[in-house]
Amino acid sequence: MSFLNHYIYYIGAFGLIFIGLYIVLVKHNLIKVIIGLSIMETGVNLFLISIGYIKGGTAPIFSTPEIEAARMVDPVPQALVLTAIVIGVAVLALALSLAIRLYQHYGTLNLRKIKEQRW
Amino acid sequence: MVNPVLLIAVPLGLAFAIPLFGFISQKLEKYIPPVAMLFNLIVSLSLIPKVLEQPIVVSIGGFPPPFCINLVAGPVGVLFSAIIALVGFLVSIYALDYIKEGATEKYHMLYLLLLTGATGVVLTGDIFNLFVFFEILCISSYALVAYLGNRAGIESAVKYLIQGAIGSSLVLIGVALLYGLFGTLNMADIARNIDSVSPISVFVPLVLLITGLGIEGAIFPLNAWLPDAHSSAPSSISAILSGIAIEVGIYAVARVIFTVFGASSIFLFLVLLGLLTLLVGEMSAFSQKNIKRLLAYSSIGQIGLIVFALGIATSYGVVGGLFQIISHSLSKALLFLAVGYMIYRTGSMDISTLDGMGKRMPFTSLAFTIGAFSLVGLPPFVGFPSKFLIVRAALAKEEVLFTVLIALVLLGTVIEGAYFFRVIQTLYFKGKRVSPNKREEAPIAALIPIGILMILIIVIGVYPRLVTDILNSAASELLNRIGYIKGVLG
Amino acid sequence: MSLELLLIIAFGGAFLTYLLGKLSSGVRNFFAVFISCALAAIVAYLYGKPSEETFYLGFLGLPLLLRLNMLSWFFAIAIAVVGALSIIFSLSYMKGREKTDFYYLMMLLVNAGMLGIVLSGDLVSFYIFWEIMSWSAFLLISYNRGPALAAGMKYIIMSIVGSVAMLIGMLSLYANYGTLSISEVAPFVASASSGYILFILIVFSIAFGIKNAVLPFHTWLPDAHSEAPSPFSAVLSGILVRMGMYGFLLFFFVIVGSKLFLGLGRDNFHYILAWIGAINIVIPTFIAMLQNDSKRLLAWHGVGQGGYMVLGVALGTSLGVTGGTFHIVNHPSYIALLFLVVGAVEYRTKGIRDLNSLGGLIKRMPITFIGALVGACGLIGLPLTNGFVSKWLIYKSLILQGHPFLAFAALIGTWGTILSLYKFLHNMFLGQLPEKYRNVEKAPFNMQFPIIILSLIIILFGILPGIPLKVINSITTSFGLESLNINIWGIASETGALNTINIFAAILAVGLIVWLIFRAGPKAAPIAQDDNYAAGAYVPKEKYHYTVDFYNPLYRMISPYLRDFIDEFYMKLARGTQKLCGGIRHVYTGDVGHYVMYIVLFLASLIFVQIKWGIW
Known part of the structure; x- marks a missing residue:
């Protein structure tokens, strides 16, 4: 139980990553694939956060002098995650707008049928 | 001394200023990229003599490294930023006349962002920053591949985006693992501490980073996006993607392997991977009917050669690999630029429609010929000294294995020669003898960069010493990681 | 006159010719001829002025050297003369065709590249010039469009394979010894292990064998020769292909050294090479006999004659090497002559090369016929032509060395040569003149001029072989082989005596006797050809052409065995x-x-x- 307690975030993070990867691999619909990518990103972000997380830690703000530094969670991964989320949003927006244009051209979002560019 | 930060800040600022300039005058916006890149080129070249003595480390925020985000303008970084600026400058001149339709201000903005991202990747000393700049590069290239908005462009962009997004997730996981292990994101700091943890725990981030960056670096089998994207993008973008983007990907892979991890045990693996990439690329190109796809597959082959050379990991090998990067950047950019207007004139990418181009567009055809000769490695063009160095490096290993491998690599060259010479025959000798109909040469804005690239290919090919100094110190920067760590952390 | 200047003139002249072509074609033609003749003159002037100089330091820390010695001078003069003559020939051959500027540029570039090869004093510049020659030759072979494209592809692919082999060999030497200067690398190689020498020689032999069209690598040559423009075919077959022989000589005797070369692989390496040469004589000459395309026929002889050179050089005795080397310089004289003859006929008959449809042109183009006759005699090796001397030297050395089978193979090759060249001469010039060629004019002067010059060279060197043999002797002695006793009429040493004056006298006497007998007998009555053939019955002239299917019975007999299996x-x-x-x-x-x-x-x-x- 303590194992689970300790690693729950990592398990969750990699669970999300693998779910996302599975969706990208298996699903035919572009929208679903984009959702998969998004889930995968969420997993990666969760993973980043959990690296810096300390159980029972507080925010790394020196508001009151009695909080010692060892009890603060690491602020760097959180900063990284912010950046990663922004990047993720950009990719997502671009992907969705491309999906619209793709549908206009092909009349389908089935990636198994959109195979003009090959060989 | 010029601050290397300007290399990133100026194009980034100008990129976002382009829509503003658009308010003043619609004509102004397209002159911004050449100006920015010319600035970068001048700064990079002026930095070279200083960098040859000592790498310039810039800390942002005033903290000493490893506590800050830092830029490392070492010989490798400056070399790459000079290549990026040079090719970027020439291609942006080409684009002045080539990009006429669509949302041109978005094109120019994304174009500058792409180059900013590339410059950032090669100059940064921080692995998360590397990821961020990589994303800038990737996202703007997804958008630019789709710029034409046609079936092929959109399809390729979507496929490119899916693979690229997975790649960047892998990179991010790798970066997170490294941070978890070492508590730092500074590459020099990670490199310093890499031996303090068990090798097996470093292995996972290494593999993740190689795979993730390898997608952008187009290593087989991670390169399936490349032929689609390079052939569907506007030709000026193809030139940038082939001439810069994948080289930057290879740079990142090399930086990670050589400097951050010092992973000498996977060099042989790199050699084999390079060979595989080379053979697959060249063989796929062999029976292509689509000229841009042919060039794209040939890029895969060249990337294979570069990876092969870097994997040899002796100073000759790395110099050869970096030289090959220069030669590929110049030659492939030239080829795509030349092909761009040929396609524009014929309206088709089919090789068989290019017959008689020698008469219709003599200068452009000459440019194609020179670029192709250079890629095949014929003297006196720039491809020859680079191939010379790579073959020499492989033979200097004095192992039978490497002699066999280099023979296989050169077999790839034979295939490459075969398809390039076939295209050249089509340009000049195929089809009926056309009566000298009127010339349809490319406009002057295209001929200037094509001409400059041709001159550079010949001049560096004849006088390789122009670049060997910077290449030698760049190679020693890559091979001597202790020196890099010392240079950054003091 | 420094060698740098020579190369600058050669390369600069080529590009300047191209630029002048944009102004006016007359100026360009004059300039092209001027440059090529100037090169020949400069090379001739450089006779006996050995030198070695560094001309360029910028290439990756390797000094690039130029050097001139007897061997390179010997090849250089052949290159320059053949180049100049084919340029002169081109003046009317290329008249009215497209891309003439490009054609002259490439012709001069090939020429310059070849001069660079023989003058280079280190292997890097050797390779660089070699490649420049290769790609410019590719562009020229493809010039004629149509089937020439496939021929060009075949050529360039094999050529790249060859240069890949050369690159590996060259850089292996560089990686091991740190120098590529020929004079510096030679002592290193001489002290290397015999396995390594064998590796180097095999790798380079592949490169040179492909260029020299030695048997398993010959397949590009027939196509390339027959599809290229005729003046370039002359250069290609006459001298460009023989750059491979230059490479063989350079590696066997200058870099490795004759003693080591002969002892390689327990004495077997050179023996195997000699056999390859012998096979290379027999098969191609008989394949040549079956060809109906005049240029293709000559092209196969180009392959076959290469066999004599390889055979002579591979023997490694001073007589054999002298013969082989002499054959290298003889070959361009008559094969170029024959290609120019074909070019002249092609020019006047509007591109006809098919031996089945030509005939009887002797009356229309007499000078060209004499050129063809002299060239054919030289190629066959009849006495009083230079071909005789070199072949005789090769036979002699084979017999003296005790290789009867090799000598027999060489002889068989000569029979094949006689048969096929008789077909060549007959089907083009003798026999019946087809109606449509009734009004063919004789070749223009600038086509006849090179033909006459080359004919004179053949006869001159045939009667006075001492002139070139003297040069060759100083080459072979520089290889460390024993010196032969050369005089102006031939060789006077007891092992290999040759005296053309005796032969000359004998032939004169026999000829006189034959002439007298003919004079003494009754006068022959001329009978029209068709009467003779059809026993007086009427034959419709336009439907009947008796050069068709020449040698048909023989053809049926041997053709199943003479397919080009390697090409397939x-x-x-x-x-x-x-x-x-x-x-x-x-x-x-x-x-x-x-x-x-x-x-x-x-x-x-x-x-x-x-x-x-x-x-x-």
Whole structure:
């Protein structure tokens, strides 16, 4: 139980990553694939956060002098995650707008049928 | 001394200023990229003599490294930023006349962002920053591949985006693992501490980073996006993607392997991977009917050669690999630029429609010929000294294995020669003898960069010493990681 | 006169010619002739002025050297003369054709490249000039469009394979010894292990063998020679191909050294090479006999004559090497002459090379016929031509060395040569003149001029072989072979005596006797050809042409055995490669799910390899 307690975030993070990867691999619909990518990103972000997380830690703000530094969670991964989320949003927006244009051209979002560019 | 930060800040600022300039005058916006890149080129070249003595480390925020985000303008970084600026400058001149339709201000903005991202990747000393700049590069290239908005462009962009997004997730996981292990994101700091943890725990981030960056670096089998994207993008973008983007990907892979991890045990693996990439690329190109796809597959082959050379990991090998990067950047950019207007004139990418181009567009055809000769490695063009160095490096290993491998690599060259010479025959000798109909040469804005690239290919090919100094110190920067760590952390 | 200047004139002249062509074609033609003649004059002037100089330091820290010695001078003069003559010939051959500026540029560039090859004093510049020659030759071979494209592809692919082999050999030397200067690398090689020398020689032999069209690598040559513009065919067959021989001489005798070369592989290496040469004589000459395309016929002889050179050089005795080397310089004289003859006929008959439809042109083009006759005699090796002297030297050395089978093979080759060249001469010039060629004019002067010059050279060197033999003797002695006793009429040493004056006298006497007998007998009555053939019955002239299917019975007999099996094999290989390449690119299926799968598999296999074998 303590194992689970300790690693729950990592398990969750990699669970999300693998779910996302599975969706990208298996699903035919572009929208679903984009959702998969998004889930995968969420997993990666969760993973980043959990690296810096300390159980029972507080925010790394020196508001009151009695909080010692060892009890603060690491602020760097959180900063990284912010950046990663922004990047993720950009990719997502671009992907969705491309999906619209793709549908206009092909009349389908089935990636198994959109195979003009090959060989 | 010029601050290397300007290399990133100026194009980034100008990129976002382009829509503003658009308010003043619609004509102004397209002159911004050449100006920015010319600035970068001048700064990079002026930095070279200083960098040859000592790498310039810039800390942002005033903290000493490893506590800050830092830029490392070492010989490798400056070399790459000079290549990026040079090719970027020439291609942006080409684009002045080539990009006429669509949302041109978005094109120019994304174009500058792409180059900013590339410059950032090669100059940064921080692995998360590397990821961020990589994303800038990737996202703007997804958008630019789709710029034409046609079936092929959109399809390729979507496929490119899916693979690229997975790649960047892998990179991010790798970066997170490294941070978890070492508590730092500074590459020099990670490199310093890499031996303090068990090798097996470093292995996972290494593999993740190689795979993730390898997608952008187009290593087989991670390169399936490349032929689609390079052939569907506007030709000026193809030139940038082939001439810069994948080289930057290879740079990142090399930086990670050589400097951050010092992973000498996977060099042989790199050699084999390079060979595989080379053979697959060249063989796929062999029976292509689509000229841009042919060039794209040939890029895969060249990337294979570069990876092969870097994997040899002796100073000759790395110099050869970096030289090959220069030669590929110049030659492939030239080829795509030349092909761009040929396609524009014929309206088709089919090789068989290019017959008689020698008469219709003599200068452009000459440019194609020179670029192709250079890629095949014929003297006196720039491809020859680079191939010379790579073959020499492989033979200097004095192992039978490497002699066999280099023979296989050169077999790839034979295939490459075969398809390039076939295209050249089509340009000049195929089809009926056309009566000298009127010339349809490319406009002057295209001929200037094509001409400059041709001159550079010949001049560096004849006088390789122009670049060997910077290449030698760049190679020693890559091979001597202790020196890099010392240079950054003091 | 420094060698740098020579090369600058050669290369600069080529580009300047191109630029002048944009102004006016007359100026360009004059300038092209001027440059090529000037080169010949400069090379001639440089006779006996050996020198070695560094001309360029900028190439990756390697000094590039130029050097002139007897061997390189000997080749240089042949290159310059053949080049100049074919340029003069081109003046009217190329009249009214497209891309003439380009043609002259490439002709002069090939010429300059070849001069560079023989003058280079280190292997890098050798390679550089070699490649410049190769690609400019490719552009010239492709010039004629149509089937020339396939010929050009065949040529360039084999040529790249050759240069790949050369690159490996050259850089292996560089990696081992740190220098590529020929004079510096030679002592290193001489002290290397014999296995390594064998490796180097085999690798370079592949490169030179491909260029020299030695048997398993010859398949590019017939196509390339027959499809190229005729003046370039003359250069190609006469001298460009023989750059391979220059390479052989350079490596066997200058770099490795004759003693080591002969002892290589327990004395077997040179013996095997000699046999390759012998086979190379027999098969191609008989294949040549079966050709109906005049240029193709000559092209196969180009392959066959290469066999004599390889045979002579591979023997390694001073007589053999002298013969082989003399043959190298003789070959351009008559093969270039014959190609120019074909070019002249082609020019006047509007591009006809088919031996089945020509005939009787002797009355229309007499000078050209005399050129063809002299060239054919030289190629066959009849006395009083230079071909006789070199072949005689090769036979002699074969017999003296006790290789009767090789000598027999060389002799068989000569029979094939006689038969096929008789066909060549007869079907073009003798026999019946087809109606449509009734009004063919004689060749223009600038076509006749090179033909006459080359004919004179053949006869001059045939009667006075001492002139070139003297040069060759100083080459062979520089190889460390024993010196021969040369006088102006031939060789006077007891092992290999040759005196053309005796032969000259004998032939004169016999000829006189024959002439007298003919004079003494009754006068022959001229009978029209068709009467003779059809026993007086009427034959419709336009329907009957009796050069068709020359040698038909013989053809039926031997043709099943004389297919070019090697070429078929290569074509099969090429098709197989194409299929394989077509298959490989199906990896890129177009399905993005597969692509993602590749990424995951790549990652998984890396981790798997690590877990399984623990490489990291």
